Amino acid sequence: MVLEVKKISKNFGGIQALTDVSFSIEQGEVIGLIGPNGAGKTTMFNMITAMFPPSSGEIIFMGKSLSGLKPHEITKLGICRTFQNIRLFSDLTVRENVMVGNHCRLTTGVWQSVFRTKHQKQEEKKVLEKADEILEIVGLLEHSQTIAKNLSYGQQRRLEIARALASDPKLLLLDEPAAGMNEKETNDLFDLITKIKSLGITVLLIEHDMPLVMRICSRLVVLNFGEKIAEGTPDSIQTNKEVIEAYLGVE
């Protein structure tokens, strides 16, 4: 088991964002976390990545409790995420954005003088090579020197994923990666998630694009008003009465 979420609750003042939510993810799965706006999906990501502590419950990652850990310790253990809104360094190049994801000091522009010793030069080369490997995976290698803000919207979203991949995650949390994408960009995203899965990385996906979710996920967890209302294969979820009423809508 990669991740075990055990009876997680979170309340913000008077708002109960999550109530006793439990689910688990096995190695290599792509799991969808779905539900209407305000259901608690992003809050669950914030619990897993320790942006906020849960009010109660526990999360176990690869057999280790995440209780009390700081966000950077969670990243180090192998959990990385993207955010609903694009958070790139828009004035840095595509490659530099990925290098930042690798928690490395930049080697170009104003940062060049930081790398002085031979050892540092070797480290720099490794980080550059790693960044380019990742850019190749996400299909942005030819844009490595492009300033991030000059990429198309779909490319910027892929760069966000590249940056998360730079920390070598075992579990990747994607928060609405298809939001605002056109059909071609969504198809490219499908191919990219498939590729990430083939690399052995487990994926937890928040997404409102149901055709994409149904195509890519082997299992779905459905939240509504902070509670888990269903869990199962895409087929079983699509025909689940409670999910249809709460989220998918009646045809």
Ligand code: ATP
């Ligand atoms: P969406 O699909 O719109 O992104 P979501 O399922 O991700 O929705 P959350 O963002 O997790 O939902 O929000 C769940 C509830 O918790 C909402 O009522 C939200 O207002 C509340 N909430 C989330 N974060 C905070 C916070 N930091 N402080 C106060 N309330 C919060």
